Amino acid sequence: MKVYSEKIKTFYYLNPSLAALITCVDSHGYSNIITVAWHASISAYPPLYGVSISPKRHSHNLILDSGEFVVNFASFEILDKVHYCGKHSGRDVNKFEETGFTSTKATRVGAPLIQECYAHLECRLWDHRVYGDHLWFVGEVISVDYDEEALHPTGLLRIDEISPIYYLGSNTYTTIDKNRRVKL
């Protein structure tokens, strides 16, 4: 039976979304990590990627000030660390130190890559815009870095090797089912 709601609580739990780790850096070279679920590819040429971040978050100003960020995609084996980065603020802790994540130099931007992630989009800030209670950061993807073993030669993710993390809401996660891959 269909239920109708105009109160619209937690509409954003209806579409379990990939968790991603955004890295950024301040003018003193201090790096931060934030876990996000509200993000998407938005253009192929030029390659553009959008990420929605609340102004309350420490990374918000770091990205605005530095004009760049990296989108890191994680596999389920490091879920605990991904969750940690969504629950703590870079104002209080150094998330690279606390998680043990390895900070690796990016190719084209100052923000670091998280070595333990399977792929990374290095982004230069292209646009930013207030949408409601979040800021929509649009980055031009100027370099892509990935683990060679994570991808098929066609560019598709090897889900026999990589288990991307999906956020169901309320601190609950899952991954994709590697046995139900269908090509139509």
Place this chain on the structure above:
Amino acid sequence: MKVYSEKIKTFYYLNPSLAALITCVDSHGYSNIITVAWHASISAYPPLYGVSISPKRHSHNLILDSGEFVVNFASFEILDKVHYCGKHSGRDVNKFEETGFTSTKATRVGAPLIQECYAHLECRLWDHRVYGDHLWFVGEVISVDYDEEALHPTGLLRIDEISPIYYLGSNTYTTIDKNRRVKL
């Protein structure tokens, strides 16, 4: 081993994203459906949802002209129909007729709901903006409709009942793994 790429082909296959069906309607009451993978929640208050659609697509002008759209979320059992709606144009075929999807009246907008989908976000166009080769449509979510059995009382999706569709690229899909749900 990390590989670096500045050619940046198919960066959008690195993050398998939920497939969604966007419905819209023209001034004659003729409805269309388009399958998208580039979309995200972007604000909680007000509730805003963004969808990236190429200007080449038939739905692009329908949404601009009507100022509204519905985001429908589908389960894996109807994957064939979801795929069909991504591969054909509403200029050539009536996708409701071809798929057999049931068109249901929405609560607050003229665009229809797809009855066979487990949840629906009725959106009024809030903003639109060219980002590269796509248009970014931002909708205010003014009503949410969902199958009662699709959600836990907490608002979380019942992944024992519902298997959302994820697009891996190149006509390849999968769903989430209901046996690896973890609450941290």
